[in-house]
Amino acid sequence: MAIIETRSLTKTFGKIQAVCGIDLDIEKGEIFGLLGPNGAGKTTTIGMLCTIVRPTSGSGTIAGFDIAKQPTQVRRKVGIVFQDPTLDTILTGRENLQLHARLYGLPPVLRKQWIDEMLELVDLTKRADDLTRTYSGGMKRRLELARGLLHRPAVLFLDEPTLGLDPQTRARTWEYIRKMARKEETTVVLTTHYMEEAQQMCDRIGIIDTGRIIALDTPENMIDSMGGDIVALRAPSPPLDIIRLLPYVSGVKTTDGLFEITMKSAHLHLAEILSLIPDVASVEMRKPTLNDVFIKLTGRDIRQDAVENGEGWVETVARYRQRGK
Ligand SMILES: Nc1ncnc2c1ncn2[C@@H]1O[C@H](COP(=O)(O)OP(=O)(O)OP(=O)(O)O)[C@@H](O)[C@H]1O
Ligand SMILES: [Mg+2]
Structure with missing residues:
Protein backbone atom coordinates (compact mmCIF):
# COMPACT_ATOMS: atom_id res chain seq x y z
CA MET A 1 0.00 0.00 0.00
CA ILE A 223 11.49 15.10 -20.66
CA ASP A 224 12.00 12.05 -22.90
CA SER A 225 8.35 12.33 -23.91
CA MET A 226 9.24 15.64 -25.57
CA GLY A 227 10.98 13.66 -28.33
CA GLY A 228 14.56 14.86 -28.19
CA ASP A 229 16.55 18.08 -27.99
CA ILE A 230 15.32 21.55 -28.84
CA VAL A 231 17.01 23.76 -31.41
CA ALA A 232 15.75 27.31 -30.98
CA LEU A 233 16.58 29.75 -33.75
CA ARG A 234 15.72 33.14 -35.09
CA ALA A 235 15.54 33.64 -38.85
CA PRO A 236 13.24 35.71 -41.13
CA SER A 237 11.55 32.83 -42.97
CA PRO A 238 12.67 29.28 -42.22
CA PRO A 239 11.16 26.63 -44.58
CA LEU A 240 9.12 24.99 -41.81
CA ASP A 241 7.18 22.69 -44.14
CA ILE A 242 10.41 21.08 -45.31
CA ILE A 243 11.89 20.93 -41.80
CA ARG A 244 8.76 19.19 -40.46
CA LEU A 245 9.23 16.37 -42.99
CA LEU A 246 12.77 15.51 -41.88
CA PRO A 247 12.72 12.02 -40.32
CA TYR A 248 14.50 13.06 -37.11
CA VAL A 249 12.29 16.13 -36.44
CA SER A 250 9.43 15.44 -34.02
CA GLY A 251 7.93 18.92 -33.72
CA VAL A 252 8.17 22.57 -34.74
CA LYS A 253 6.77 25.45 -32.72
CA THR A 254 6.81 29.22 -33.31
CA THR A 255 6.52 31.83 -30.58
CA ASP A 256 7.21 35.53 -31.14
CA GLY A 257 9.55 34.91 -34.06
CA LEU A 258 11.46 32.16 -32.20
CA PHE A 259 11.37 28.81 -34.00
CA GLU A 260 11.78 25.77 -31.76
CA ILE A 261 12.52 22.53 -33.55
CA THR A 262 12.43 19.33 -31.47
CA MET A 263 14.65 16.56 -32.80
CA LYS A 264 16.55 13.45 -31.81
CA SER A 265 20.36 13.87 -31.40
CA ALA A 266 20.39 17.52 -32.41
CA HIS A 267 24.18 17.64 -32.46
CA LEU A 268 24.22 15.20 -35.42
CA HIS A 269 21.66 17.15 -37.47
CA LEU A 270 22.31 20.77 -36.64
CA ALA A 271 24.51 21.39 -39.68
CA GLU A 272 21.88 20.05 -42.07
CA ILE A 273 19.12 22.10 -40.44
CA LEU A 274 21.19 25.27 -40.64
CA SER A 275 22.03 24.61 -44.32
CA LEU A 276 18.28 24.68 -45.08
CA ILE A 277 17.58 28.02 -43.40
CA PRO A 278 18.74 31.31 -44.92
CA ASP A 279 19.88 34.27 -42.76
CA VAL A 280 19.94 32.61 -39.35
CA ALA A 281 20.32 35.38 -36.76
CA SER A 282 20.81 33.18 -33.70
CA VAL A 283 20.73 29.53 -32.78
CA GLU A 284 20.69 27.70 -29.46
CA MET A 285 20.56 23.99 -28.72
CA ARG A 286 19.19 22.79 -25.39
CA LYS A 287 17.58 19.87 -23.58
CA PRO A 288 13.84 20.23 -22.95
CA THR A 289 12.77 21.25 -19.45
CA LEU A 290 9.65 20.58 -17.41
CA ASN A 291 8.43 23.99 -18.55
CA ASP A 292 8.50 22.71 -22.14
CA VAL A 293 6.43 19.73 -20.97
CA PHE A 294 3.95 22.12 -19.35
CA ILE A 295 3.76 24.27 -22.49
CA LYS A 296 3.20 21.20 -24.66
CA LEU A 297 0.33 20.03 -22.44
CA THR A 298 -1.39 23.37 -21.82
CA GLY A 299 -0.14 25.78 -24.48
CA ARG A 300 0.92 28.10 -21.65
CA ASP A 301 4.14 28.88 -19.84
CA ILE A 302 4.21 28.26 -16.07
CA ARG A 303 6.36 31.32 -15.56
CA GLN A 304 4.19 33.38 -17.90
CA ASP A 305 1.20 32.98 -15.61
CA ALA A 306 2.68 35.06 -12.83
CA VAL A 307 3.61 37.73 -15.36
CA GLU A 308 0.14 37.78 -16.95
CA ASN A 309 -1.40 38.36 -13.54
CA GLY A 310 0.52 41.63 -13.60
CA GLU A 311 3.03 40.28 -11.12
CA GLY A 312 6.75 39.84 -11.10
CA TRP A 313 8.42 37.58 -8.55
CA VAL A 314 8.79 40.41 -6.06
CA GLU A 315 5.03 41.06 -6.07
CA THR A 316 4.23 37.36 -5.96
CA VAL A 317 6.43 36.89 -2.91
CA ALA A 318 4.92 39.96 -1.28
CA ARG A 319 1.42 38.58 -1.88
CA TYR A 320 2.36 35.25 -0.29
CA ARG A 321 3.71 37.03 2.76
CA GLN A 322 0.57 39.17 2.97
CA ARG A 323 -1.74 36.19 2.74
CA GLY A 324 -0.13 34.66 5.81
CA LYS A 325 -1.14 37.59 8.01
N1 LIG B 1 -9.76 29.60 1.50
C1 LIG B 1 -10.07 29.82 0.21
N2 LIG B 1 -11.23 30.41 -0.12
C2 LIG B 1 -11.56 30.62 -1.43
N3 LIG B 1 -10.80 30.26 -2.48
C3 LIG B 1 -9.65 29.66 -2.20
C4 LIG B 1 -9.20 29.40 -0.86
N4 LIG B 1 -7.99 28.78 -0.91
C5 LIG B 1 -7.70 28.66 -2.23
N5 LIG B 1 -8.67 29.17 -2.99
C6 LIG B 1 -8.71 29.20 -4.47
O1 LIG B 1 -8.45 27.89 -4.93
C7 LIG B 1 -7.61 27.91 -6.08
C8 LIG B 1 -6.35 27.09 -5.80
O2 LIG B 1 -5.57 27.79 -4.84
P1 LIG B 1 -4.21 27.21 -4.22
O3 LIG B 1 -3.77 28.15 -3.15
O4 LIG B 1 -4.42 25.79 -3.86
O5 LIG B 1 -3.25 27.30 -5.49
P2 LIG B 1 -1.67 27.09 -5.58
O6 LIG B 1 -1.45 26.14 -6.70
O7 LIG B 1 -1.12 26.76 -4.25
O8 LIG B 1 -1.21 28.55 -6.04
P3 LIG B 1 0.14 29.37 -5.72
O9 LIG B 1 1.15 28.86 -6.68
O10 LIG B 1 -0.25 30.78 -6.01
O11 LIG B 1 0.50 29.13 -4.29
C9 LIG B 1 -7.35 29.38 -6.39
O12 LIG B 1 -8.28 29.78 -7.35
C10 LIG B 1 -7.61 30.05 -5.06
O13 LIG B 1 -8.03 31.38 -5.25
MG1 LIG C 1 0.24 27.67 -3.02
Missing part, protein backbone atom coordinates in the same frame (compact mmCIF):
# COMPACT_ATOMS: atom_id res chain seq x y z
CA ALA A 2 1.27 3.46 -0.91
CA ILE A 3 1.96 5.77 2.04
CA ILE A 4 -0.23 8.47 0.44
CA GLU A 5 -3.31 7.51 -1.55
CA THR A 6 -5.99 9.80 -2.87
CA ARG A 7 -9.06 8.93 -4.91
CA SER A 8 -11.06 11.62 -6.72
CA LEU A 9 -9.93 14.10 -4.08
CA THR A 10 -11.87 17.31 -4.66
CA LYS A 11 -12.19 20.74 -3.06
CA THR A 12 -14.49 23.53 -4.12
CA PHE A 13 -14.66 26.98 -2.52
CA GLY A 14 -18.09 28.29 -3.55
CA LYS A 15 -17.90 28.39 -7.34
CA ILE A 16 -14.14 27.88 -7.46
CA GLN A 17 -13.05 24.32 -8.20
CA ALA A 18 -9.66 24.43 -6.51
CA VAL A 19 -8.91 20.68 -6.77
CA CYS A 20 -10.86 18.45 -9.16
CA GLY A 21 -10.69 14.70 -8.59
CA ILE A 22 -7.02 14.00 -7.90
CA ASP A 23 -5.77 10.38 -7.80
CA LEU A 24 -2.31 9.93 -6.33
CA ASP A 25 -0.25 6.98 -5.05
CA ILE A 26 2.97 8.09 -3.44
CA GLU A 27 5.38 5.44 -2.14
CA LYS A 28 7.35 5.49 1.11
CA GLY A 29 10.64 7.34 0.77
CA GLU A 30 9.67 9.12 -2.45
CA ILE A 31 10.39 12.80 -3.03
CA PHE A 32 7.28 13.85 -4.92
CA GLY A 33 6.84 17.29 -6.49
CA LEU A 34 3.60 19.06 -7.30
CA LEU A 35 4.38 21.53 -10.01
CA GLY A 36 1.99 24.07 -11.46
CA PRO A 37 1.20 27.74 -12.00
CA ASN A 38 -0.39 30.15 -9.48
CA GLY A 39 -3.83 29.01 -8.34
CA ALA A 40 -3.43 25.49 -9.77
CA GLY A 41 -4.51 23.90 -6.48
CA LYS A 42 -1.14 22.87 -4.98
CA THR A 43 -1.59 24.41 -1.52
CA THR A 44 -5.19 23.21 -1.34
CA THR A 45 -4.12 19.64 -2.15
CA ILE A 46 -1.45 19.72 0.55
CA GLY A 47 -3.94 21.33 2.95
CA MET A 48 -6.35 18.42 2.48
CA LEU A 49 -3.60 15.83 2.95
CA CYS A 50 -2.51 17.46 6.23
CA THR A 51 -6.15 17.69 7.40
CA ILE A 52 -6.13 21.52 7.49
CA VAL A 53 -8.59 21.76 4.60
CA ARG A 54 -11.67 19.51 4.55
CA PRO A 55 -12.22 17.75 1.22
CA THR A 56 -15.54 18.44 -0.54
CA SER A 57 -15.58 14.90 -1.92
CA GLY A 58 -13.31 11.97 -2.67
CA SER A 59 -10.96 10.36 -0.18
CA GLY A 60 -7.36 10.10 0.92
CA THR A 61 -5.18 8.14 3.33
CA ILE A 62 -1.79 8.76 4.90
CA ALA A 63 -0.06 5.63 6.21
CA GLY A 64 -3.46 3.93 6.10
CA PHE A 65 -5.29 6.61 8.13
CA ASP A 66 -8.24 8.39 6.53
CA ILE A 67 -7.66 12.15 6.15
CA ALA A 68 -11.33 12.99 6.79
CA LYS A 69 -12.21 10.41 9.45
CA GLN A 70 -8.92 10.04 11.37
CA PRO A 71 -7.36 13.53 11.37
CA THR A 72 -5.62 13.07 14.74
CA GLN A 73 -3.77 9.95 13.59
CA VAL A 74 -2.92 11.60 10.27
CA ARG A 75 -1.49 14.67 12.02
CA ARG A 76 0.88 12.52 14.05
CA LYS A 77 2.25 11.07 10.82
CA VAL A 78 2.89 14.35 9.03
CA GLY A 79 5.18 17.37 9.29
CA ILE A 80 4.43 20.60 7.48
CA VAL A 81 6.45 23.57 6.29
CA PHE A 82 3.95 26.16 5.16
CA GLN A 83 4.19 28.46 2.16
CA ASP A 84 4.11 31.42 4.57
CA PRO A 85 6.65 31.59 7.42
CA THR A 86 5.22 30.62 10.81
CA LEU A 87 8.17 30.86 13.21
CA ASP A 88 7.79 32.63 16.50
CA THR A 89 10.36 35.39 16.06
CA ILE A 90 10.44 36.42 19.73
CA LEU A 91 11.81 32.98 20.56
CA THR A 92 15.25 31.58 19.83
CA GLY A 93 15.73 28.80 17.31
CA ARG A 94 16.04 26.25 20.09
CA GLU A 95 12.93 27.57 21.88
CA ASN A 96 10.92 27.27 18.66
CA LEU A 97 11.89 23.60 18.49
CA GLN A 98 11.21 23.07 22.21
CA LEU A 99 7.72 24.51 21.79
CA HIS A 100 7.06 22.20 18.86
CA ALA A 101 8.41 19.19 20.81
CA ARG A 102 5.96 19.93 23.61
CA LEU A 103 3.03 20.45 21.21
CA TYR A 104 3.73 17.07 19.67
CA GLY A 105 4.20 15.40 23.04
CA LEU A 106 7.73 14.14 22.35
CA PRO A 107 8.99 12.10 25.31
CA PRO A 108 10.94 14.54 27.55
CA VAL A 109 13.97 12.22 27.72
CA LEU A 110 14.35 12.39 23.93
CA ARG A 111 13.60 16.07 23.41
CA LYS A 112 17.06 17.52 23.96
CA GLN A 113 18.81 14.89 21.88
CA TRP A 114 16.40 15.17 18.93
CA ILE A 115 16.51 18.97 18.99
CA ASP A 116 20.32 18.96 19.04
CA GLU A 117 20.39 16.50 16.15
CA MET A 118 18.02 18.60 14.06
CA LEU A 119 19.93 21.82 14.76
CA GLU A 120 23.11 20.05 13.69
CA LEU A 121 21.48 18.70 10.53
CA VAL A 122 20.45 22.16 9.33
CA ASP A 123 23.72 23.79 10.47
CA LEU A 124 22.14 26.02 13.10
CA THR A 125 23.87 24.72 16.24
CA LYS A 126 25.94 27.88 16.63
CA ARG A 127 22.95 30.21 16.22
CA ALA A 128 20.47 28.06 18.19
CA ASP A 129 20.26 30.45 21.14
CA ASP A 130 19.81 33.65 19.10
CA LEU A 131 16.34 35.09 18.55
CA THR A 132 14.98 33.92 15.19
CA ARG A 133 14.20 37.60 14.49
CA THR A 134 17.93 37.95 13.86
CA TYR A 135 18.09 35.05 11.36
CA SER A 136 18.47 35.48 7.61
CA GLY A 137 15.69 34.22 5.32
CA GLY A 138 17.64 31.06 4.54
CA MET A 139 18.28 30.33 8.23
CA LYS A 140 14.58 30.77 9.04
CA ARG A 141 13.65 28.34 6.28
CA ARG A 142 16.18 25.82 7.61
CA LEU A 143 14.78 26.14 11.12
CA GLU A 144 11.29 25.57 9.71
CA LEU A 145 12.54 22.44 7.98
CA ALA A 146 14.08 21.23 11.24
CA ARG A 147 10.82 21.90 13.04
CA GLY A 148 8.78 20.07 10.37
CA LEU A 149 10.96 17.00 10.87
CA LEU A 150 11.50 17.16 14.63
CA HIS A 151 8.78 14.66 15.57
CA ARG A 152 10.07 12.30 12.84
CA PRO A 153 6.99 12.31 10.63
CA ALA A 154 6.50 9.62 8.03
CA VAL A 155 5.52 12.29 5.52
CA LEU A 156 6.88 15.82 5.26
CA PHE A 157 4.87 18.39 3.29
CA LEU A 158 6.79 21.38 2.00
CA ASP A 159 4.81 24.15 0.32
CA GLU A 160 7.18 26.28 -1.75
CA PRO A 161 10.14 25.59 0.57
CA THR A 162 12.48 27.87 -1.36
CA LEU A 163 10.18 30.69 -2.48
CA GLY A 164 11.85 34.08 -2.21
CA LEU A 165 15.28 32.73 -1.33
CA ASP A 166 18.34 33.62 -3.39
CA PRO A 167 19.62 30.89 -5.74
CA GLN A 168 22.54 29.90 -3.49
CA THR A 169 20.35 29.54 -0.40
CA ARG A 170 17.78 27.67 -2.49
CA ALA A 171 20.40 25.15 -3.56
CA ARG A 172 21.52 24.63 0.05
CA THR A 173 17.96 24.27 1.29
CA TRP A 174 17.36 21.53 -1.30
CA GLU A 175 20.50 19.80 -0.08
CA TYR A 176 19.10 19.72 3.46
CA ILE A 177 15.73 18.48 2.28
CA ARG A 178 17.32 15.61 0.40
CA LYS A 179 19.65 14.77 3.27
CA MET A 180 16.78 14.73 5.73
CA ALA A 181 14.55 12.68 3.45
CA ARG A 182 17.20 10.02 2.90
CA LYS A 183 18.21 9.85 6.57
CA GLU A 184 14.87 8.70 7.96
CA GLU A 185 13.33 7.42 4.70
CA THR A 186 10.85 10.24 5.05
CA THR A 187 8.39 10.67 2.22
CA VAL A 188 8.49 14.27 0.98
CA VAL A 189 5.73 16.01 -0.93
CA LEU A 190 6.68 19.45 -2.08
CA THR A 191 5.29 22.17 -4.27
CA THR A 192 7.40 24.56 -6.25
CA HIS A 193 7.38 27.01 -9.14
CA TYR A 194 11.06 26.41 -9.80
CA MET A 195 11.00 23.83 -12.54
CA GLU A 196 14.72 23.26 -12.77
CA GLU A 197 14.80 22.45 -9.06
CA ALA A 198 11.83 20.10 -9.30
CA GLN A 199 13.61 18.35 -12.14
CA GLN A 200 16.75 17.80 -10.07
CA MET A 201 15.16 17.05 -6.71
CA CYS A 202 12.11 14.90 -7.28
CA ASP A 203 11.81 11.17 -7.89
CA ARG A 204 8.43 11.83 -9.51
CA ILE A 205 6.43 14.87 -10.46
CA GLY A 206 2.76 15.58 -10.82
CA ILE A 207 2.04 18.57 -13.04
CA ILE A 208 -1.14 20.23 -11.81
CA ASP A 209 -3.21 22.76 -13.73
CA THR A 210 -6.65 24.15 -12.81
CA GLY A 211 -7.04 21.53 -10.09
CA ARG A 212 -6.20 18.52 -12.25
CA ILE A 213 -3.10 16.36 -12.53
CA ILE A 214 -2.26 16.59 -16.23
CA ALA A 215 0.98 14.58 -16.14
CA LEU A 216 2.51 12.20 -13.61
CA ASP A 217 5.90 10.59 -14.12
CA THR A 218 9.61 10.77 -13.37
CA PRO A 219 11.21 14.01 -14.59
CA GLU A 220 13.39 11.95 -16.97
CA ASN A 221 10.38 10.25 -18.60
CA MET A 222 8.54 13.54 -18.90
